[in-house]
Amino acid sequence: MNKVKSNRHILVVDDSKAILIVMQAILNELEITNITTCLSATDALDKIKKAPHYFDAVFTDLNMPDMDGMELIRHLGEMKYNGAIAIISEMDPKVIDLAADLARKHNAHLIGNISKPVQLNQVYLLLQKLEHFSVHIERTKSPISESLLLHAISHNEVLPYYQPKINRHDNRVESIEVLARINTSKEDEVVLPDRFICIAEDLDLINLITFQLFEKATNDFNEIKEHFDPNLKLAFNLSPSQLEDLSCPDKLALILHLNKLTPSEVILEITEQYALRSAAQLETLNRLRMRGFGISLDDFGTGFTNVQQLKTLPFTEIKIDRTLISNIETDQFSQVIVSSLVNIAIQEDLAIVAEGIERVEELDYLDRYKEFILMQGFLLCRPKSKDDFLNWSLSWRQMVKTAAGYRR
Numbered sequence: 001m002n003k004v005k006s007n008r009h010i011l012v013v014d015d016s017k018a019i020l021i022v023m024q025a026i027l028n029e030l031e032i033t034n035i036t037t038c039l040s041a042t043d044a045l046d047k048i049k050k051a052p053h054y055f056d057a058v059f060t061d062l063n064m065p066d067m068d069g070m071e072l073i074r075h076l077g078e079m080k081y082n083g084a085i086a087i088i089s090e091m092d093p094k095v096i097d098l099a100a101d102l103a104r105k106h107n108a109h110l111i112g113n114i115s116k117p118v119q120l121n122q123v124y125l126l127l128q129k130l131e132h133f134s135v136h137i138e139r140t141k142s143p144i145s146e147s148l149l150l151h152a153i154s155h156n157e158v159l160p161y162y163q164p165k166i167n168r169h170d171n172r173v174e175s176i177e178v179l180a181r182i183n184t185s186k187e188d189e190v191v192l193p194d195r196f197i198c199i200a201e202d203l204d205l206i207n208l209i210t211f212q213l214f215e216k217a218t219n220d221f222n223e224i225k226e227h228f229d230p231n232l233k234l235a236f237n238l239s240p241s242q243l244e245d246l247s248c249p250d251k252l253a254l255i256l257h258l259n260k261l262t263p264s265e266v267i268l269e270i271t272e273q274y275a276l277r278s279a280a281q282l283e284t285l286n287r288l289r290m291r292g293f294g295i296s297l298d299d300f301g302t303g304f305t306n307v308q309q310l311k312t313l314p315f316t317e318i319k320i321d322r323t324l325i326s327n328i329e330t331d332q333f334s335q336v337i338v339s340s341l342v343n344i345a346i347q348e349d350l351a352i353v354a355e356g357i358e359r360v361e362e363l364d365y366l367d368r369y370k371e372f373i374l375m376q377g378f379l380l381c382r383p384k385s386k387d388d389f390l391n392w393s394l395s396w397r398q399m400v401k402t403a404a405g406y407r408r
Contacts, residue, residue, distance in 0.1 A: 008032055008057065008127070009036070010032055010059065011037075011038065011048070011055045011057070012060075013037075013041055013060040013061060014039070014060070014088060015064045017039065019088065023059065026118060030123065030127060032127070036055070040064065040065075040066060041060065041067035041068065041072040042067050045075055048079070048081060052079065052082075053082065056084065057083050057084040057085070057130050058072075058083060058085050058086070059088055059126075060087060060088065061087075061088050061089060062088075063089070073099075073103055073110065076106075077106030078106065078107075080107060081108065082109075084129075085110045085111065086113060086126050087099065087113040087114075088113070088118065089113060090115040091113050091115075093332075093336045096113060096333055097337065100336075104303070104306040105306050107304045109133065111126065111133055111301075112125075112126050113333050125327050125330065128327065129323050129331075132321075132356070143196065144187070144199065146199060146203060148184070148187075149196055149199055149205070151184070152196075153209065153212070155184070156212075157183055157184045158180060159182070159183050159216065160180070160181075160213055160220065161179045161181045161384055162176045162177070162178060162224070162386065163176065163179060163382070163383040164177075164376065164381050164396075165177065165374040166375045166380055167370075168366075168373075169370045171403070173393070174229075175232065175234065175235045176234060176235065176389075177235040177236075177237075177383075178217040178234065178237070179193070179383045180193050180196075180209065180237075181385075182196060183385075197209075201239070206239060206241070207242060210238065211255065214236060214255055215255050217236065218234070218255055218261055219259055221261065221265075222260070224390065227397075228393065233266065233267050233294065235268075236266060237269045238269070238270055240270060240271065243276070243280065243284040245280075246283065246284055252268075263292035264292040264293075266293055266294065269317075270296065271303070272300050272302060276313065282313075286314060289316075294317060296316065296318070297313075297315045297318050297319065299321040300318050300341070301324040301337070302321050307340075310348065311348055316350060317352070317353060318345060318353070319352075319353040320352065320353065320354050320355065321356065322377075324337055325354050325357055325362055326356070327359075327362070328362055328365050329361045329362060338354075338366075338369070342372050346372065351374065354373050354374070354376065356377050356378075357376065357377030357380065358378050360379065362377075363377075381396075
């Protein structure tokens with residue numbers, strides 16, 4: 001069992017003293033020492049209001065006198081509590097599905113549930129999900145300096161890396177995602193986006209990086225397509241803030257035209273971490289779709305998009321975040337959400353992608369949906385530079401061919 005971060009601050013809310021004692025003992029066993037317990041939701045809410053950024057996660061019972069767990073979750077959403085929320089209660093699958101959707105409507109981050117009597121392995125798995133969730137709201141390494149970022153941009157050191165989305169039903173690579181990397185002699189290793197994207201946004205350089213990267217990737221794409229199905233698509237990330245630029249569709253279309261590509265060959269991935277609200281964002285989203293771009297809702301499970309928005313906004317794809325994929329073979333909460341998403345995707349004719357697959361057990365579980373879900377993750381292929389990715393494609397095709405020969 002891998003260790004969890006011991007510096008997490010956990011708040012446990014339950015009207016049963018016995019449950020609080022058990023939870024404290026389990027968390028201590030898992031080397032979590034910063035634990036606060038409350039016998040009422042009202043008391044818990046007061047503590048969070050006094051220190052809104054102190055608690056990394058709230059574990060709450062549902063059935064409590066005065067204020068119940070669902071009301072607590074609603075209040076946490078209203079106050080824009082940034083941490084994760086887990087429910088301590090045995091729940092029917094329909095209740096899980098509705099609770100998760102209501103949490104999103106209230107802008108709250110519900111990451112799972114554990115049933116009573118509480119077991120150590122259930123708490124451990126939720127703490128693992130907390131680590132995956134926290135990647136979206138904190139940087140694990142210090143950001144690069146402003147001067148290094150400017151040097152990388154001016155010296156053409158922001159490069160596209162590629163990671164495939166694979167159809168396990170026939171082992172076809174249906175699309176490839178472009179991931180930004182900085183490769184500079186000034187750093188000992190390739191710099192990942194969590195160390196420079198926030199700086200780029202703060203310095204208003206995100207558009208410059210995006211369009212540089214988009215130009216390089218579309219220039220690579222014609223060569224990459226020769227190694228795959230001619231219907232291969234290129235997936236590219238845009239932040240919700242970039243949708244505020246009403247000229248964004250024209251700029252992207254011009255770069256595609258210069259590289260003899262069409263919008264229908266491109267999927268734009270919009271992160272789900274922040275809600276799409278402004279008129280400009282929604283107008284740009286609609287205009288991109290009208291031009292023929294595919295629109296993907298990225299990181300579903302970390303943000304606030306609810307089922308109704310999946311039906312009303314012009315998405316063509318949903319990407320299930322690693323938070324919901326981690327240990328899915330034993331996680332009832334994630335199983336229910338993924339099953340519900342597959343049903344919605346079928347009804348609404350949406351593609352669906354499971355991202356962040358790192359373990360064989362996760363892939364084996366998700367294979368029950370392989371006719372509907374595309375698979376993406378380190379287990380299948382890590383992000384690679386163009387040359388390394390083309391080398392990977394050769395070995396992938398050979399493996400698929402060999403496996404097909406065994407089945408004959």
